[in-house]
Amino acid sequence: MGTGAGMTLLTPEAPRHEAGAYSDDQQTAFERVCAFIAQSGLTLEGIPAPALGSRADVDAELGRVFAILGKAGSGKTRLLADLGQILLDADVEQISADHDVKRSGRRTFAIVAPTNKAASVLRNRGVEATTIHRIIYTPLYDPEYEKLAEWLAEGGKGERPEHASLAEGALERALAFFEETKSIPAALASAGLRGSEFITGWTRRDDSIDIGLVDEASMLDDKQLEDLRRVFDTLILFGDPAQLAPVGQSDSMAFDSLPEDGKVYLEQVHRQALGNPIVELAYAIADPTLDFEGFERLLRDTAERDERVVIAGRADPAKMARAPMLVWRNATRIRLIHAFRTAYGIPETVLEKGEPLICDGAEIPLKHRKKRIALEQAGLVKGAQVFYQGPGRKPGFARLYVAGAADPQISVAAIIQIERGTDAEPIIPLAARMGAVFLHGAACTIHKAQGSQWPDVQVFAPDLYAAARSNRMENGIPLWKRLAYVAITRAQHKLFWVTRYAMARPEGTVGSIEQTLD
Numbered sequence: 311m312g313t314g315a316g317m318t319l320l321t322p323e324a325p326r327h328e329a330g331a332y333s334d335d336q337q338t339a340f341e342r343v344c345a346f347i348a349q350s351g352l353t354l355e356g357i358p359a360p361a362l363g364s365r366a367d368v369d370a371e372l373g374r375v376f377a378i379l380g381k382a383g384s385g386k387t388r389l390l391a392d393l394g395q396i397l398l399d400a401d402v403e404q405i406s407a408d409h410d411v412k413r414s415g416r417r418t419f420a421i422v423a424p425t426n427k428a429a430s431v432l433r434n435r436g437v438e439a440t441t442i443h444r445i446i447y448t449p450l451y452d453p454e455y456e457k458l459a460e461w462l463a464e465g466g467k468g469e470r471p472e473h474a475s476l477a478e479g480a481l482e483r484a485l486a487f488f489e490e491t492k493s494i495p496a497a498l499a500s501a502g503l504r505g506s507e508f509i510t511g512w513t514r515r516d517d518s519i520d521i522g523l524v525d526e527a528s529m530l531d532d533k534q535l536e537d538l539r540r541v542f543d544t545l546i547l548f549g550d551p552a553q554l555a556p557v558g559q560s561d562s563m564a565f566d567s568l569p570e571d572g573k574v575y576l577e578q579v580h581r582q583a584l585g586n587p588i589v590e591l592a593y594a595i596a597d598p599t600l601d602f603e604g605f606e607r608l609l610r611d612t613a614e615r616d617e618r619v620v621i622a623g624r625a626d627p628a629k630m631a632r633a634p635m636l637v638w639r640n641a642t643r644i645r646l647i648h649a650f651r652t653a654y655g656i657p658e659t660v661l662e663k664g665e666p667l668i669c670d671g672a673e674i675p676l677k678h679r680k681k682r683i684a685l686e687q688a689g690l691v692k693g694a695q696v697f698y699q700g701p702g703r704k705p706g707f708a709r710l711y712v713a714g715a716a717d718p719q720i721s722v723a724a725i726i727q728i729e730r731g732t733d734a735e736p737i738i739p740l741a742a743r744m745g746a747v748f749l750h751g752a753a754c755t756i757h758k759a760q761g762s763q764w765p766d767v768q769v770f771a772p773d774l775y776a777a778a779r780s781n782r783m784e785n786g787i788p789l790w791k792r793l794a795y796v797a798i799t800r801a802q803h804k805l806f807w808v809t810r811y812a813m814a815r816p817e818g819t820v821g822s823i824e825q826t827l828d
Contacts, residue, residue, distance in 0.1 A: 336385045339378050339574045343393065343546055346376040347521065350544045352402075352417065372539040373518070377527065377547040377565040380576030381596075382799040383589040386548045390523050391437045393546070394421050397521065405519055406440055419521035420445050420542075424529040426689040428761035430714025432525055439525065442534065443686040446541055462488045518543050526761040528553040528563050535564040552596070552795050554757055555784065562785060587616040592799050595791045602778035602790055606771070609807050619805050624812040625768060627653045627752075631666055631820050633764035634695075634754035635808070636797045638773035643753040644729050646770065649813045650752040651728075654820045661698055661726060661739040664821040666751035667710070668758070669694040673725055674744045681744070689715030690722065690746045693758055698726075706742030722746055756797045767801035769794075771809045 332340060380386050397419050398404060405420040421439040423429040432439035457471040458481075466485045522542035524530070527549035530538075538545055547565050555562055565573065594600065594608055613619045625635055627650050637643050656662050671692045674682045689712040690696075699709040702721040712718045723745030728737040753770075774797070777790035784792050798805055 333385065333578045335576050335578050336389060339389060339576060340392070342574050343376055343378060343389070346374070346546070347544060350374070350520065352520075372536065373522075373541075373543045373545050375535070375539065375545045375547065375565075375568055375572060377549060377568055377573045378576065379549050379551050379565065379573055381550055381552050381795075382592050383586065384576035384578065386550075386576060387432070387435060387437070387525070390421065390432075390525060390548050391435065393523060394419070394437060402521070404438060405445065406438065417520045419523065420519055421523045421525070422538075423525045423761065424534070425526075425691060425761045426694045426712065426714040427763070428526045428529075431761075431763050433714075441686075441689070441691060442524070442538065443691050445519070445522075446537060458484075461485075465489070520544060522546065524548065526550075527565055529556060529761050530564040531556045532564050532567075552592075552792065553760055554792050554796050587612045587619050588798055588801050588805050591619070591805075592795050595795050602775060605794065606807075613807075618803065620807065622768070622806045622808045623810050624814040625649070625770070625808050626806070626814050627816040627820075629766055629768055629806070630752040631664060633767055634666065634668070634751050634759070635768045635770055636756050636759050636800060637753055637770045638756060638777050638793050640755065641731065642770060642773050643755055644731055645811075646753040647728065647750045648730075651750075653813045653816050656820065659737055659739055661728075662819070662821055663698060663700050664819075665698045667696040667698055667726065667748040668751040668754060669696060670727075670747045670749050672744075672746050685722065685746050688712065688717070688720050688722065693761070695751060695762065696748060701740070706740065706745065708740055724748060756793050759800050760796055763800055763802050765802050766804045766806065767797070768806040768808050769797040771807050772811065 331337070378386060378389060394404070402417045402419050405418050421432065421437060422442045422445050423432060423439055424442055426441055429439040429441050454471070461468060461471050462485055470481070519541055520543050522538060522545045524538065524545065524547050527547035528551065530547075530549075549563065549565055551563060551565075553563075556564075591605075591608065591612060595605065600608075609619060610621055613621045625646065630646075630650050635646050637646065651658075651665075654662075656665070669690045669692060672682050672685050672690070674685075694715075695713040697711040697713070699711055699719075701707065702709050704721075704723075706723050707721050708724040708726065709719070709721050710724070712720060723742035724740055724747075725742060725745055726738065726740040726748045728739065728750050730736055774790050774794055777793055778788070780789065782789040
């Protein structure tokens with residue numbers, strides 16, 4: 311894997327932030343990651359570039375990896391955002407899912423996350439991010455599209471492209487739109503063109519990208535990490551070691567196998583997280599003397615003094631329509647889904663507009679690989695949150711809203727299942743011959759919720775109590791603590807701790823709810 315030509319990255323003497331400089335551990339992490347990047351041939355001003363070490367003990371086809379690890383509120387996202395901005399300021403080209411032509415003589419980088427929802431969380435914070443799937447696979451575009459895309463990306467410099475479908479003034483409108491959104495497809499759409507019309511096929515990326523910044527790295531398994539290392543020469547992971555390990559990963563994170571000198575830990579709570587009761591509860595879980603009963607007492611004390619934490623005796627179905635109830639056990643998930651549908655009076659075999667769904671992958675034969683990749687490009691990766699909008703025009707198609715996708719309104723061949731437990735066949739209200747597979751999304755396991763965040767989150771406490779009673783451990787930590795940590799940190803603004811198997815009576819129908827769609 312090549313390192314390309316050297317370059318100087320201009321970094322500020324003190325990290326940028328309206329509230330001042332980094333905390334000590336953030337500054338240490340910043341300097342170490344800059345030195346790590348410098349080893350690839352990118353020299354960062356003010357930080358000595360170490361001599362390039364031998365790669366004899368490393369697979370030559372795999373990129374180098376460094377991990378920045380810390381709990382919620384420790385400042386990982388700020389470091390990621392600052393590094394991305396520094397790379398942009400230094401004229402390193404950011405690779406997005408929309409346009410990935412590698413220009414001669416320029417270094418490249420990408421900011422990625424394992425899921426659409428995780429990427430949208432970054433985008434909502436002003437960080438341009440896409441999914442890992444959309445970076446690993448790249449579309450093949452007609453040369454006409456590449457000319458238009460490059461002209462837009464270069465700010466209208468160079469020879470003005472021509473296209474028969476462009477009306478007078480349309481290209482200028484597209485350029486003005488692109489300068490605001492940085493989205494090639496959206497800019498072309500403003501000119502009456504769709505980028506998908508120019509795609510002639512799909513291919514796995516052959517060319518490497520110089521630098522990858524990966525958020526929510528605790529969700530990666532070993533195979534995904536290896537795939538990323540085959541694409542990125544220099545890979546920087548941002549992860550939370552307190553979260554749950556991927557299913558089938560033997561209770562360990564992919565970054566656990568990295569040498570200690572390839573990791574740095576953030577221990578200090580970032581100043582913007584101070585005073586946040588949800589973050590304070592998350593950190594309190596680490597106390598080895600705290601048992602489940604003590605944690606619930608702490609929750610109740612917090613709820614009495616801060617409205618952002620609520621002890622609820624019943625599940626709220628209206629909130630479940632916007633964000634899934636988080637549970638530990640699969641049986642609980644199915645039970646709550648049926649309670650949700652019963653509360654709204656939805657017939658068993660019918661799917662109503664507004665019902666939440668979760669993508670569970672794709673059922674597509676290998677010979678139709680392009681269809682599978684097209685679904686991933688549309689944001690339908692495993693775990694994506696979707697809202698049903700009604701049947702499509704073709705049999706087996708559904709109109710969907712994909713939360714966090716750049717183009718959320720889609721019509722797609724779908725297989726939608728509503729599970730009824732291990733002893734009963736699922737209800738399938740919609741079934742295409744092949745396509746994206748969906749499960750009902752009114753409830754979700756805490757494992758699958760990793761990487762996602764919602765404004766308001768309901769956590770089903772009886773399941774956490776069951777986990778505590780099981781006395782199970784994960785990597786030396788009680789399982790209930792890992793579950794509670796992940797569950798409560800999914801809440802951006804408000805946490806609801808639901809204490810009983812009971813459902814509140816909803817107002818109106820599920821279709822009448824004004825969804826919180828991003």
